[in-house]
Amino acid sequence: MDTLTRLEQTIAQRRQADPSQSYVASLHAKGLPQIARKLGEEGVEAAVAALSGSSEELVGEAADILFHLLVTLNARDIPFAAVLAELDRRDGVSGIAEKASRSQ
Ligand SMILES: N=c1c2ncn([C@@H]3O[C@H](COP(=O)(O)OP(=O)(O)OP(=O)(O)O)[C@@H](O)[C@H]3O)c2ncn1[C@@H]1O[C@H](COP(=O)(O)O)[C@@H](O)[C@H]1O
Numbered sequence: 001m002d003t004l005t006r007l008e009q010t011i012a013q014r015r016q017a018d019p020s021q022s023y024v025a026s027l028h029a030k031g032l033p034q035i036a037r038k039l040g041e042e043g044v045e046a047a048v049a050a051l052s053g054s055s056e057e058l059v060g061e062a063a064d065i066l067f068h069l070l071v072t073l074n075a076r077d078i079p080f081a082a083v084l085a086e087l088d089r090r091d092g093v094s095g096i097a098e099k100a101s102r103s104q
Contacts, residue, residue, distance in 0.1 A: 004066065004070065004080060005080070007066075007067065007070055008070050008073075008074065008079075008080045010024075011024050011070050011071055011074050012074055015028050015074065024071060027071055027075075028075065032075050032076075035068075035071055035072050035075050036072060038068050038071075039065070039068040039069060039071075039072045042061065042064045042065045042068045043065060045061045045064065046058065046061035046062055046064070046065050048061075049061040
């Protein structure tokens, strides 16, 4: 099982945990607006790290984004596989467009 799938499962399990023992549960206790706000904050922090942080800082912020994205998707009951399927669909679409432009 890959890292993101494993983390997605852990997040789903921790959703029901004691908020004083679990960061995921504490986010859920605050509700979707706070979960979405954290995702936005992490995006900004990653952008700042990309421009002025070390590689190590950017890696840390990128991990924070992926974690908070998975928490957000879980809060909306959307499986991460749906995001991967959308990326595969786009890749298929661009692949078809590329083939069509090459054959002209
Ligand atoms: N991967 C993560 C993870 N990445 C980031 N974070 C938390 O996300 C927060 C990042 O927000 P900030 O940088 O703004 O730090 P902060 O100011 O302390 O955060 P806030 O108090 O503002 O929410 C930190 O509190 C980090 O600890 C994570 N918290 C938990 N996990 C994993 O999620 C799983 C479940 O965790 P629990 O719910 O705590 O059991 C476990 O596998 C954990 O390893």
